[in-house]
Amino acid sequence: MPPSCAALAERLGLTILPEDQSLEAGSLCLYWKEDVLSLGRAGSREYPVAVDFVRALQQRRQGPELLIKAVTGNLSVKLAVIDATAGLGRDSAILLGRGLAVTMVEQNPVVAALLENAIDRLKLQDAEAAGRLSLNSADAADYLAQHRADVVYLDPMFAASGKSALAKKDMQLFQHLLGHGDEDSRLLDAALASAEYRVVVKRALKAPPLAGREPGVAIKGKAVRFDVYPLKSLKQLNA
Ligand SMILES: C[S@@+](CC[C@H](N)C(=O)[O-])C[C@H]1O[C@@H](n2cnc3c(N)ncnc32)[C@H](O)[C@@H]1O
Incomplete structure (x- = not known):
């Protein structure tokens, strides 16, 4: 996990979950993948939103x-x-x-x-x-x-x-x-x-x-x- 991901989670008061952890469908969550941070909903088919x-x-x-x-x-x-x-x-x-x-x-x-x-x-x-x-x-x-x-x-x-x-x-x-x-x-x-x-x-x-x-x-x-x-x-x- 990149160090900046852990620092970000701490700053925002969020818990880091392993990728396979199931979340209640529809919960808002941040994803960190290949250095890209994005916001989406658990279980959604839509791509999460990132700024590029x-x-x-x-x-x-x-x-x-x-x-x-x-x-x-x-x-x-x-x-x-x-x-x-x-x-x-x-x-x-x-x-x-x-x-x-x-x-x-x-x-x-x-x-x-x-x-x-x-x-x-x-x-x-x-x-x-x-x-x-x-x-x-x-x-x-x-x-x-x-x-x-x-x-x-x-x-x-x-x-x-x-x-x-x-x-x-x-x-x-x-x-x-x-x-x-x-x-x-x-x-x-x-x-x-x-x-x-x-x-x-x-x-x-x-x-x-x-x-x-x-x-x-x-x-x-x-x-x-x-x-x-x-x-x-x-x-x-x-x-
Ligand atoms: C409609 S969006 C802006 C979209 C943006 N123009 C773009 O091109 O992506 C409004 C944003 O303004 C932020 N915002 C609203 N009031 C604010 C304030 N008083 N101070 C700082 N940010 C504020 C909201 O959190 C939200 O992210």
């Missing part, structure tokens, strides 16, 4: 242009972004793939462990990209109160219904693990205080704006939209 930045950087996800437009204003600027609700790191990977520096913040220790494991694997494959990516396992509002970035990006909740940024299977798994956030206002205030140029919030297309606050601009796709709260013009970065 190497693959994400190779195969760009469909529809990332709107996110890039919302974050960079389509300017070729090298921004430092805090992805304050990192989740499975899919949006972070898109930003990373465009050459931005990304600091991920994730409050859930299990999700943070999936991200940390993926960063470790990225370091072995692409040291340059890994050098632009970091992770903090913390509450975003607390973290943002202490740190600044050019842009703060928020995608706080897995949508309960309708189209989601995540596939349905992943969404259900993570809803079960995370529950729903109810601190939208605190989070948005912290993001607005931390960002230099703008805050971008991902929403389901028809969802109300975060904390009921209207954005300056909304960039709409077929299923999601990116609400932009501008603070300063990004053109100043080019000047």
